Every structure is written in C-alpha cells, then in structure tokens.
Amino acid sequence: MNNVLFIPYLILNIISFALFGYDKHLAMREEYRISERNLMTVAFFGPFGAYAGMRIFRHKIRKPLFSMMIPVFILSHAGIYALLLSGFLPG
Numbered sequence: 687m688n689n690v691l692f693i694p695y696l697i698l699n700i701i702s703f704a705l706f707g708y709d710k711h712l713a714m715r716e717e718y719r720i721s722e723r724n725l726m727t728v729a730f731f732g733p734f735g736a737y738a739g740m741r742i743f744r745h746k747i748r749k750p751l752f753s754m755m756i757p758v759f760i761l762s763h764a765g766i767y768a769l770l771l772s773g774f775l776p777g
Contacts (some may be wrong), residue, residue, distance in 0.1 A: 695732075702732030706746070708738025713745070722746075726755065733759035 705728050707722040726768070729736035737756050739745060746752040769775040 698728075698732035699735030699738075700732075702728045702735030703739040703742075704735075706736060707743045710739075710743040710745040722749075722751070726751070729756050730759055733763055 694703070699705075705720060705725060709725060712719050729752070734754055737760060740747055740752065740756065
C-alpha cells in the first residue's frame with residue numbers, strides 16, 4: 687500500500703483510538719457520550735485503532751456488538767490489504 691492510502695488510513699485509526707479514549711473519559715465523568723452508532727462507524731473505518739482503544743481504555747469490551755464486530759472489521763481490512771498486496775485489487 688503506498689503512502690497515498692497509508693497516511694489517511696493511519697489517521698483514521700488514530701482518530702478511532704482517540705474517540706474510544708475520549709468516550710471512556712466522558713463515561714467516567716458521567717457526561718454526554720458519543721453515540722454507539724458513531725463509535726461503530728469510526729471503528730468500521732479505523733478498526734485497529736478502535737480495537738486498541740477498547741483494550742487500552744477497557745471501553746466497550748462487555749458490549750457484544752463491539753466485541754464481535756470490530757474483529758470482523760479487522761479481518762475485512764486485513765483481507766483487503768492482502769488483495770491489494772497481491773495485485774488482485776488496483777491500488
């Protein structure tokens with residue numbers, strides 16, 4: 687994957703990680719939270735950051751939707767990356 691795709695992808699994962707940490711911070715302060723729909727959407731585009739955020743901040747780890755779907759997103763992204771590397775997909 688060239689830098690044209692890698693840099694935005696890295697940024698998406700950093701944002702995903704940060705949002706999971708920020709939502710955990712809000713939860714601990716019992717303040718208005720980021721919706722689960724928005725967290726899941728960010729996790730779809732940045733699953734590695736979301737997974738790291740779940741583990742490091744211990745956030746959403748008991749929610750079945752998050753604990754099942756984020757690994758699926760990771761596998762999907764890994765599969766797409768493998769297809770890009772193989773030359774099967776243009777990129």
